Amino acid sequence: MEASEHIVENxxxxxxxxFVGLELIKGVSRLLHTPLMSLTNAISSIAIVGALMVTGRMQTDATLYLGAAAIACSSINAIGGFMITDRILKMFRGGSE
Structure with missing residues (x-):
């Protein structure tokens, strides 16, 4: 297989x-969005670990730059997800806690 065939396949x-993820998320009840957010935060944390492993190998400069970008994006995603999850939980508790 050529590289262009791999790109098209990927x-x-x-x-x-x-598409499947979008359809699944649209079907989730509003009450289940908080646990779903927590799960996606865990997946972002796994992505951070994977990006750290790839960046640590430093096979090429591109690996270093792409790994650093992946670490930054995954970190922003995880931190933002935890902040949003906290806001959702405060709405359920009444916000006074």
């Missing part, structure tokens, strides 16, 4: 996973 898988 893009197809990405688009299919995005």
């Amino acid at each position: 893009l197809f898988i990405f688009m299919l996973a995005s």
Whole structure:
């Protein structure tokens, strides 16, 4: 397989996973959004660990830059997710705590 065939195959898988994920999220009840957010925060944390492992190998400069970008994006995603989850939980508690 050539590199262009791998790219097309990977893009197809990405688009299919995005579509399936969107359809699944749309079907989730509002009461289950908080546990779902917590789960996605855990997945972002796993992505941070994977990016750290890739960046630590430093095979090329591109690996270093892409790994650093992945660490930054995953960290922002995880921190923002925890902040939003906290706000959702405060709404359920009444916000006084």
